[in-house]
Amino acid sequence: MTQPLPLALAPAVPPSGLRRQLDRWFAPPEADSRRTTWPALMLFLAPALIIYAALTAYPVVRTFYNSFFTIADIESAKFVGLAHFAELARDKTFWAAVRNTAIWSAVAPLLDVATGLLLALCLYAGVPFARFLRVAWFTPVLLSYVVVGIMWVWIYNYDWGVVNAMLRSVGLGSWARSWLGDPNFALAALMITHAWKWAGFNMVVCLAALHSLPSEVLEASELDNCGWWDKLVHIIVPMLWPTLLNLYILAFIGKMKVFDLVWIMTEGGPLWSTETVSTYVYKRAFNWNTFDLGYPSAIAVVWFVVVVGFVVLFNLLFRRRERLEY
Amino acid sequence: MTPSALPAGLLTRWLRQGGLMAIIVLYTLYSALPFVWVGAMSLRTTLEISASHFAWPDVYHWEKYRIAWVDSNFAQYFWNSTLVVGAAVAIVTLFGAAAAHCLARYNFRGNRLVYFILFSSIVFPPQIILISLFQVLVEYNLYNTRLGLVLVYVGLQLPLTVYLLEGFFSRIPQDLFDAAKIDGYGDFEIFWRIVLPVGMPAIATTVILNFIQLWNEFLFAVVLVSEPGLRTLPIGIRAYMGDYFQDIGMIATGMMIAVIPVVIVYAFFSEKLIQGMTAGAVK
Numbered sequence: 001m002t003q004p005l006p007l008a009l010a011p012a013v014p015p016s017g018l019r020r021q022l023d024r025w026f027a028p029p030e031a032d033s034r035r036t037t038w039p040a041l042m043l044f045l046a047p048a049l050i051i052y053a054a055l056t057a058y059p060v061v062r063t064f065y066n067s068f069f070t071i072a073d074i075e076s077a078k079f080v081g082l083a084h085f086a087e088l089a090r091d092k093t094f095w096a097a098v099r100n101t102a103i104w105s106a107v108a109p110l111l112d113v114a115t116g117l118l119l120a121l122c123l124y125a126g127v128p129f130a131r132f133l134r135v136a137w138f139t140p141v142l143l144s145y146v147v148v149g150i151m152w153v154w155i156y157n158y159d160w161g162v163v164n165a166m167l168r169s170v171g172l173g174s175w176a177r178s179w180l181g182d183p184n185f186a187l188a189a190l191m192i193t194h195a196w197k198w199a200g201f202n203m204v205v206c207l208a209a210l211h212s213l214p215s216e217v218l219e220a221s222e223l224d225n226c227g228w229w230d231k232l233v234h235i236i237v238p239m240l241w242p243t244l245l246n247l248y249i250l251a252f253i254g255k256m257k258v259f260d261l262v263w264i265m266t267e268g269g270p271l272w273s274t275e276t277v278s279t280y281v282y283k284r285a286f287n288w289n290t291f292d293l294g295y296p297s298a299i300a301v302v303w304f305v306v307v308v309g310f311v312v313l314f315n316l317l318f319r320r321r322e323r324l325e326y
Numbered sequence: 327m328t329p330s331a332l333p334a335g336l337l338t339r340w341l342r343q344g345g346l347m348a349i350i351v352l353y354t355l356y357s358a359l360p361f362v363w364v365g366a367m368s369l370r371t372t373l374e375i376s377a378s379h380f381a382w383p384d385v386y387h388w389e390k391y392r393i394a395w396v397d398s399n400f401a402q403y404f405w406n407s408t409l410v411v412g413a414a415v416a417i418v419t420l421f422g423a424a425a426a427h428c429l430a431r432y433n434f435r436g437n438r439l440v441y442f443i444l445f446s447s448i449v450f451p452p453q454i455i456l457i458s459l460f461q462v463l464v465e466y467n468l469y470n471t472r473l474g475l476v477l478v479y480v481g482l483q484l485p486l487t488v489y490l491l492e493g494f495f496s497r498i499p500q501d502l503f504d505a506a507k508i509d510g511y512g513d514f515e516i517f518w519r520i521v522l523p524v525g526m527p528a529i530a531t532t533v534i535l536n537f538i539q540l541w542n543e544f545l546f547a548v549v550l551v552s553e554p555g556l557r558t559l560p561i562g563i564r565a566y567m568g569d570y571f572q573d574i575g576m577i578a579t580g581m582m583i584a585v586i587p588v589v590i591v592y593a594f595f596s597e598k599l600i601q602g603m604t605a606g607a608v609k
Contacts, residue, residue, distance in 0.1 A: 034433045034500070040513040044428035047421040048444060048484060055481030056447045059455035059462065066458060122349055133350065135596045137357055141603065142588050144542035146560040147581045150567060151360050154574070160379040162363070196357065205604050228342070257451045260544045264564065281453040285460075286549060293457050300453040311449045 060304075066297035073291070084298035094299065096272045097280040100187060104258055104276065108191045109251035113244055115195055116202020121232070123203070124210045134207065138200035145197075149264030152193040156180050180266050183273035190274055194261060202247050209243040210236070249314050256307050277303045361585075368582040372575035394579040402555060403562030404583065410472050410558060411540045414479035419533055421480065422487030427521045429488070430495035431503065441492065448485040452545055455481075460549055470553045478546050483536045490535075490605055494528035495521060527598075534595050535602035538588060559584045 067084055069077040088094055119137060123130045140148065155162045156179035164176035179189045217239070221231050237244070259278035262268060268275035268283065277299065285296035367375055369383040369390065394400045429441045459478055460469070468474030498521065506516050522529065544560045551557060557565060563580045570576065592599055 034431065036432050036513050038434075041428055041432060041434055044424045044513075044517070045440065048425035048488065049440070051421060051477075051481050051484055052444055052447070054462075055459065055478060056450075056455060056484075059458040060450070062458035062461070063454050066461075118349070119353060122346055122353075125346055127346060127350055133354065135600070136354065138596075138600055139361075139589070139592065140357060142538050142542075142592055142599065144560050144584060144588075145544055146542075146563050147585055150563070150577065150581060151364055154363075155360065162359075162380075165380070200357070201603065204600055208604070253449065257453075259452070264544075278451065278453055281456070282545075282549075285457050293461065296453075297457050300451070300457060303451055304454040307451050308449065 063297045063300055063304075066294055067301045069294045071293040071297075077294070080294065084295050085302070087295070088298055088302065093272055093275065093280060094277075097268075097275040097277045100272075100274060101256060101258070101276045101278075103187065104191065104194075105252045105255040108194055108255055109248045111191060111195045112198045112251050113202050113206075113247045115199040116204075116247070117206045117240070117244065119199060119203040120206035120210055121236070123207055134204065138204055140197045140199075141201045143197065145260035146264055148193065148197050149261050152189075152196070153180065153265055156189055181270055183271045186266055186270060186274045190262060190265060193265070194255075194258070197261075198251070202251075205243060205247055206240065209240050213239055245318065249318075253307065253311060253314075256303075256310070364578050364581055367575055367578035369579075370575055372573050375575050390575065390579045391583070394576055394583060398566060398576060398580065399554075400559075400562065400580055400583050403557050403559045406472065406556055406562075407541060407558040410475050410479065411537060413472075413476045414483070414540055415533055415536045417476070418480045418483045418487050418536060419529060422484055422532070423491055423522065423525070423529060424517065426488050426491035426495050427517050430492045430498075431521075441488070444488045445485050448489065452482075456545065456549060459546070463550055470551055470556060472556060475547060475550055475556075475558075478550060479540050479543065482543075482546065483540065486539075487532050487536065490532050490602065491525065491528055493605075495525055498524055530595070531598045531602040534591060534599055537591065538599065541584075541588060 066077075068079060068081055070080050070084075071077045123134055127133070158164060158176070158178040158181070161179075163179060167173060167176045177185065180186050213236070217235060218231070221235055257278055258276050259282065262274055262276050262279050263282065266274045268279045281296045281299045281303070284299065285293055363380070366381075366383055367379075369386045369388065370381075371387055371390070374381075374384070395404075425444065429437055429444075463469040463471075463474045463478075466474075468477070502520060502524070503516060506520055511519065542560060543558070544564075547558045547561050548564075551561065554565070563577070563584060566580055567577050
């Protein structure tokens with residue numbers, strides 16, 4: 001038997017990758033004052049583990065299992081093997097949903113993060129009421145999607161919405177349209193609403209990162225008569241890069257799951273132009289007359305693998321040591 | 327600096343300040359005016375709104391709040407939300423804190439593995455559990471019950487709660503625990519009489535954060551509850567909008583009823599909430 005190594009000594013020569021992960025998972029105990037009996041440990045952990053097992057682990061396994069069946073009503077299930085997955089590959093609506101979700105995930109975070117950075121820079125430059133504005137601009141983050149969604153359905157309303165009212169008042173009435181009813185604009189309209197809600201979040205994170213920048217660097221650039229644009233492009237953005245990347249990834253993963261806002265504002269319409277994978281799963285499971293829980297489970301499984309795959313990929317690519325919260 | 331450069335420098339500074347102020351004013355209007363608009367509409371009748379959508383209320387129809395509260399069932403939705411969210415937050419805080427303390431304080435084989443398992447489900451897309459949770463709840467007669475929704479909510483918020491509390495609890499100095507042990511405290515007294523009081527700031531953060539997130543939760547509430555009398559506020563508002571699509575004034579009042587508690591909580595705990603929400607993104 002190998003002698004347990006004190007935890008503090010173990011990372012002196014850090015083993016890499018999977019090995020390190022395994023070492024951390026099965027790290028042997030270090031000192032007596034940090035040990036206790038198994039019954040005590042179990043009593044602390046059991047409630048959380050039981051909840052996890054019953055309400056997360058079991059449902060995940062069951063969804064995988066369900067994806068091989070056709071479940072027309074809850075008592076009878078018919079085994080169909082991989083038929084759902086084969087059908088999925090041919091399902092045009094599914095691919096439209098994947099396309100829309102991919103656009104959301106890739107494009108919308110740029111808008112969110114850029115707005116957040118711009119707002120953070122304004123506050124960082126030292127304006128009056130900066131502390132108040134930081135709190136005020138964050139407010140939309142806390143609102144329910146139902147409230148935000150209905151608010152913006154009204155803002156985009158054809159007859160009396162704010163957007164069209166403003167266009168008409170400056171003589172651009174011909175540009176007025178039913179923003180959520182036009183397949184060419186509906187997805188963009190949703191992304192703008194999403195950015196409205198989340199810009200404050202990105203602003204707060206960017207501002208915190210700006211405040212933690214070493215002030216000497218910025219002062220040095222001040223002395224060098226560096227213009228504000230040069231300062232932004234050559235100093236601030238490169239130094240904030242890890243934060244910006246982190247925010248982009250957070251938003252990217254978050255947007256792969258986008259459901260609430262789409263469902264409330266457009267229900268995926270018009271003509272599938274805002275359908276996302278999440279709304280399509282919901283529709284197929286609970287909203288269509290073709291009641292079958294198997295097929296939507298297959299979609300959920302595929303998307304689960306894709307999302308987890310992206311998370312693992314991002315973690316490998318950027319080797320971020322910090323833990324991410326999604 | 328030459329004398330002639332001074333006015334030019336001053337001009338650019340003014341331009342910069344002007345541009346900055348313009349952005350700030352515009353963005354503040356952009357983020358605030360939708361609220362003001364809905365707030366104004368919540369005090370006007372639908373008839374008045376149809377006449378002019380952007381007018382300030384002539385008469386403040388405060389009675390609309392009473393009508394929404396009593397006649398349109400918003401009192402019921404509010405009560406359901408309070409009950410479900412309150413119970414879920416209480417349970418998830420207790421269970422999460424116990425697990426977080428255990429993981430942060432004790433060394434045992436598999437500690438990090440348990441942490442990883444509990445934490446990693448935070449990245450799962452909700453659909454992977456949505457459909458089968460519906461089945462499970464139906465099978466155990468928990469579909470269309472408040473208890474079922476509470477349990478699901480506990481499961482949903484557990485990863486975040488463990489993550490936030492473990493991070494904080496692990497920074498409590500070990501000396502405190504050694505001293506408590508010498509004084510003869512058992513494991514549970516340590517948890518109850520040291521960790522919980524000392525960890526109160528972090529616990530408060532998770533309580534507020536979980537409250538807001540569950541108060542706004544939509545997807546699971548819409549799938550797992552269909553009984554009108556059990557609807558939570560977001561589902562109630564959406565159902566009301568489905569039934570009375572034209573009644574903009576009353577929908578606005580309902581929206582304000584859902585928003586006001588969140589705004590009040592935010593007004594008191596803004597820093598805690600911002601910290602909690604951005605905990606994973608700030609380095």
